[in-house]
Amino acid sequence: MIIRALPRTFLLNLSALGVMGFTLLACMAVAMAADDSAPGEAAAKASDCFSCHSTDQKLVGPAFTAVAQKFAGQPGAASTLEGAIKNGHVGTWGQIPMPAHPQLSDAQLQQIVAWILSLKAPKSAATAAPGQTYTTTVNGKPVTTSFPIFQPGTQKVTQPVFRGYELFDSYCFRCHGSDAVGGEYAPNLRASLNNGMTESQFLSIAMEGRKAQGMPAWAGFFSPQDIDAIYQYTKARAIGAVDTGTPPQ
Ligand code: HEC
């Protein structure tokens, strides 16, 4: 569509703006030609991919930069990945399955995979620290989490933990109980986490839901950051670092 629309705009601009318009359009055309991975990114954004993936951080699924790195230079990488997205996949990155995407056309799959494979490894150390941990003292004992619960040197919770509290008590409390105390209709999520449920299992169930059991899917409604904030709040409650009620902020 963009390509077909271009010549007419081109002529209009030439007559209206003369050389200046021409230079501007020439620059735009070069910029557009250089970025031929853009349709793939747009198609991924229009689908559900970013509910579970981020470009450079592991969420429920692997970071797209990590996929690019793993498959770099492998013959047949593109068709392997197109098949994995279309038919669903499990086992390469862990035990959580990726759902199938039968609604995507072959052309869309090709564009998305071309974009993923074009990605470079993350530049900054900040995004490449999945193993980082934080220690909080609860009742005199150190507890380790994958995220900070309190702002450094204070008793005030971080912004994501507070946001997680707000979201939990707006959306999850109906079934899982206010302040994650447990409810009549759904499991006590503090107990789930204390009995070994991992962060990625929590995120995955929250995204995908268990519709047959009455647990709604939240993918598409919440961003991965929102779900992660809810996880952080629930985890902070589970280990006893945060009490019932509004956390100090
Ligand atoms: C409900 C969560 C979820 C959604 C939605 C999702 N993925 Fe995934 N994806 C995963 C998980 C989990 C894995 C790891 C599967 C494995 O270990 O093989 C994965 C793996 C992948 C891989 C690597 C496959 C391989 O063979 O190593 C690619 C590429 C990928 N996803 C792309 C996408 C794209 C593109 C979309 C959107 C059209 C998408 N994903 C939507 C969860 C998801």
Ligand code: HEC
């Ligand atoms: C309409 C009721 C309802 C709402 C609202 C709801 N859930 Fe659930 N949830 C359930 C039910 C029922 C189950 C148990 C499913 C099963 O039996 O496997 C469940 C299970 C879960 C589990 C798995 C627990 C375990 O031990 O297996 C997680 C994690 C979870 N919910 C997260 C959330 C989050 C996060 C929210 C808010 C964004 C939320 N739920 C909102 C009904 C709900």
